[in-house]
Amino acid sequence: MDKKKLSETDIITKFIMPAVLSAGWNLMKQIRQEVKLRDGKVIVRGQLGVRKTVKSADIVLYHKFGQPLAVIEAKANKHEIGKGIQQGLDYARLLEVPFIFASNGDGFIFHDKTNLTQLETEISLDDFPTPEQLWQKYCAYRGFTTAQLPLITPDYHDDGSGKEPRYYQLQAINKTLEAISNGQNRIILVMATGTGKTYTAFQIIWRLWKSRQKKRILFLADRNILVDQSKNNDFLPFGSAMTKVTKRTVDPAFEIHLALYQALTGPEESQKAYKQVDRDFFDLIIIDECHRGSASEDSAWREILEYFSGATQVGLTATPKETEDVSNIDYFGEPVYTYSLKEGIEDGFLAPYKVVRVDIDVDLQGWRPTKGQIDNHGELIDDRIYNQKDFDRTLVIDERTELVAQTITSYLERTDPMAKTIVFCNDIDHADRMRRALVNVNPKQVAKNEKYVMKITGDDEIGKAQLDNFINPKKAYPVIATTSELMSTGVDAKTCKLVVLDQNIQSMTKFKQIIGRGTRIDDRYNKLWFTILDFKKATELFADEKFDGEAVKIMVSTPEDIIDDEDGTFLDDLAGELAGNGEQTDATDDANNNVNEPEQDYNANQKDGEMGSDWGDDEEEKRFIKFKVSGVSVKKMAERVQYYDTDGKLVTESFKDYTRKTIQKQFTSLDDFTRKWNEAERKQTIIDELANEGVIWQALEDDISKDLDPFDLICHVAFDQPPLTRKERANNVKKRNYFTKYSQQAQTVLNALLDKYADAGVTEIESIHVLKVQPFNQMGKPMEIAKQAFGNRKGYDQAITDLEAQLYTATDAKAS
Known part of the structure; x- marks a missing residue:
């Protein structure tokens, strides 16, 4: 056996795996081959998106499932023994493991981060470390004590399907357990929307619950859809040990409790269901989307966390809320792990985006009423210049709504009319009018199915009933959903391909949540990227250094200077309440409608949707009256397309x-x-x-x-x-009588190959499979053709090489 001629796969099979197995590693439980750590970044141009190819780690060694220890990178024997070490170091960085091995079958180069006196040594095939040796070195390297191990080493849930945590989920889970083992009881994980926070939470709970380190667990959320999605999907393995808290009753017979804040508390003492159990009843609380109501110190929802203050509390968020007077970091401490949108896109787990910025003339130039002008309802319009922030908030221009609807429709018509689309409006009234405008410019689609366009907001039971159909990839309808707050978070719409922004968004938190509606990837339905159609310059926030940076705690001493809360929901909700003839905005109404009878969200008067009592003054109310006008000339000034670039920035x-x-x-x-x-x-x-x-x-x-x-x-x-067409290149070759040196049979084959090149290109003739199709399949099987016309396969391959040289000869270039 000539070792130099063996492939990389042969080297692994014949030399590396025997060495690892003989050292005592368990093939079924501790060894995995071809471990794909990334999915491959999606590159988007035009209407096409393709994945970059990514390499897999040849071998990963585990202490046990979900706890990686080492990476082995193999190369063919013709390479130097340590050639794979740098590639292995890259994989080890993702997995956060200290042991890297490179091998060409002669032995191993062992990179040992625990040995600072000599990082890399060469060891023989017979000296590969045992599982116990690496585990002991790993524990010493991480500083684990014997007391910590019961919290660090519980088993992951393995359903046997092959699904396991991605590398960043592993890091988030393991870092959380390590923090708990160190006595840390307030923990926050920051993970971009679409990266699997709920699955991560499930594995954290599972490992602690199965090992009996934590016996009673509470999973808290503020929207019913978040609770139900968790209960019916990721949390299913808990089975009969799990319950959803309903009717304000905490049943101590269960160990895993899933609950809405609204189901556990209320303004009256009798509604505070969490007090039905002792303060030490729960020893682990997971708070989903903890950037919302639980963040503020004076939020009524916070009282639940404070009542169970002795429990370990883990917050999950994509956007840690940081304002001048509210900080989740202040409560939970610095994040133990952060996985950003940029990282997710670079790894290929999240969808990149392109932005189509549409500038409308009245938005840029403003609009002023004529003296004494009244609106469509007979109201005297305040005489001032109305600009982009006013439209659909204090002033409605019907023609502007119609132009936005037509622009959305035109985009869908030239791309994919059935692409799932979410249109974010300023309030429920705006969402109603946008639905109507979209219906009117899509008569044929609506005639096919009246659910082509639906308003899905908290006040509309019919619309909310269609939410599951909208997010279900198998359901074609609804296609377009108009909303304001309800769908901005917690909606797992994997196949959403178009996010439309016609909402004034000042808050980075809210912007991230809305963008997150499109960042999920679904290869099965060809959802690899999405488009943001921006009418309100909201995407300028992409340029803000805070967009994808680390969470920074911001606390200032003069909050009285603040006139708007960080989420922008304070004024948005008030505007919606007053402008919508008593309608509630989505954020508040969603909470009301998401709970079981008789539960209500009394927390609407708290932060993140506050309705301050001092806003009842007539003059203040007047500023939120919506004027409605028609007959205004409105047109698009510009439309610019920007792409997500390699550095995470938008480029035009x-x-x-x-x-x-x-x-x-x-x-x-x-x-x-x-x-x-x-x-x-x-x-x-x-x-x-x-x-x-x-x-x-x-x-x-x-x-x-x-x-x-x-x-x-x-x-x-x-x-x-100046280019030549394929047909011109093929004809130039034929003119040279180049084929005369070949036999008649070979000339027939080569002429047919030239025709294939003219039709389909060079990649077509480079594949031996071309000989399986017309007209070659009438000449015989591929190997028969190669042998009879060119002597053998080598002769055929040489003929293809010579043919390509003729196709690309320099004399064929057109004169400049």
């Missing part, structure tokens, strides 16, 4: 610009490119490499021409060369 550039920059990074000049292209044994290799950098060939063909070969597309776009 055409796909051609992006392609040019990408190719010029790979190739220093036209000569450099043509030389590497001609030297490439398979052109497909270069094509794939560029595709992995975000050059989406289909989008480029759509943008320039479908008749050009990738070679000509590159020369034209990146180096301004």
Whole structure:
């Protein structure tokens, strides 16, 4: 056996795995091969999105399921023994493990972060460490005491399906348990929307509950949908030990309790159901979406947490609430783990976005009524200049609503009319009018199904009843949902492809939550990215350094200067209440309608939806009267498309610009490119490499021409060369009588291959599978053709190489 000729897979099978197994590692419980840690970032250009290819860790070793210890990176024997060490270090960084092994089958290079005197040593195949040796070194490295181990080492839940926590979920879970083992009882995890906070919470609870480290657990949320989604999905394995708190009764017969704040407390003492049990009844409380009502010190919901102050409390949030007078960090402490939207997009677990910014003339220039002008209802309109922040809040211009609806519809018509779409409006009244406008500009779609457009807000039982259908990928309708607050958080709409912003959003917290409605990926339904259609300049918040930075605690000494709460809900809710003829806004009404009879959300008068009693003055109410006018000329001034760039910023550039920059990074000049292209044994290799950098060939063909070969597309776009079509290149080869050196049978094959090239391109003729289709399948099987026409497979491959050299000969270039 010539070891140098063995593949990487052979090296793993014949040398590395035997060495690991002989050291005592359990094949079924402690060893996993081809561990894919990332999904591959999605690159978006035009209407296409493709995933970058990602490599998998060859072998990961575990102390037990869910507790990784080491990474092994293998290479073929023709490489140096330590060639894979840097790749292994990258995987180890994601898994946060200190042990990395690289091998080419001759032995191992062992990178040991616990050994600061000599980080890397070479060991033989026979000296691979045992599981106990690495575990002991790991515990010493992390400083674990014997007393901590019962909290750190409980088993994860394994349903046998192969599903397991992603690398960042592992880190979040393990860091939480480590913090608890160190005596920390206030913990917060910051994880971007769509990254699986509930599944992470389930595994934390499961490990502590099954090991009896925590015996009674409370999962708290402020929306019914959050409780029900958890109970019916991730939390199912708790079975009969789990209950949802209803009718203001805490049943001590159960160990896992899922509850709304509203079900546990109320303004009257008799409604404070949490007091039915002792203060030490719960020893673990998980607070979902803890950036909302539980954050504020004077929130009535906070009293639940304070009553069970002896329990370990873990907060989960995508957007830790940080305002001048409210700080979750102040209550929970610094996050033990943060996984941001940017990290999620880079890893390919979250969907990137493109932004279409639409500027409307009245938004930019403002609108002023004529002297003494009255609105559609006979109200005298206050004489001032109304601007973007006023529209649909204090002043309604019907033509503006119609223009927004038409712009949304036009976008869907030229992309996908059935793409799930959420339109965020200022309040319920605005959502009603937007639904009506969208219905009127989509008569054919609405005729097919009247649920094509639905208003889904807290005040509308019919609309709310359609929420499950909207978020269900298998249900086509509703397609477009107009809302204001109800769908801004807690709605797992995996296939939402369009998020429309026609709402004044000042709060970074709220902005992140709304953007999170589109960030989920669903490969099964081709949901890899989403579009944000922005009418209110809300996406300018992407440029704010706080958008994807670490949570920073902000506390100032002069909160009396603040006229609006950080979420913007104080004035939004008040405006909706007064402008909507007594209607409640989504945020408040959602709480009222999400609880079981007779539960109500008395907390509407607290922070995050406060209705202060000092706002009853007539003059103050007048400022929230909505004027409604028609007959105003409204038009679009500009429409700009921006893409999510590699650094997490939005860039405005055409796909051609992006392609040019990408190719010029790979190739220093036209000569450099043509030389590497001609030297490439398979052109497909270069094509794939560029595709992995975000050059989406289909989008480029759509943008320039479908008749050009990738070679000509590159020369034209990146180096301004006049291109030849595939048909022109094929005809040039035929004119040279180049085929006369081959037999008649070979000439027949090559001529047919040229025709295939003209139709489909170079990748078509590089695959041996081309010989399985017309007209080749009438000539025989692929190997028969290769043997009879070219002597053997090697002769056929050489003929293809020579054919490609003829196709791309320099003399074919068009004169500049």
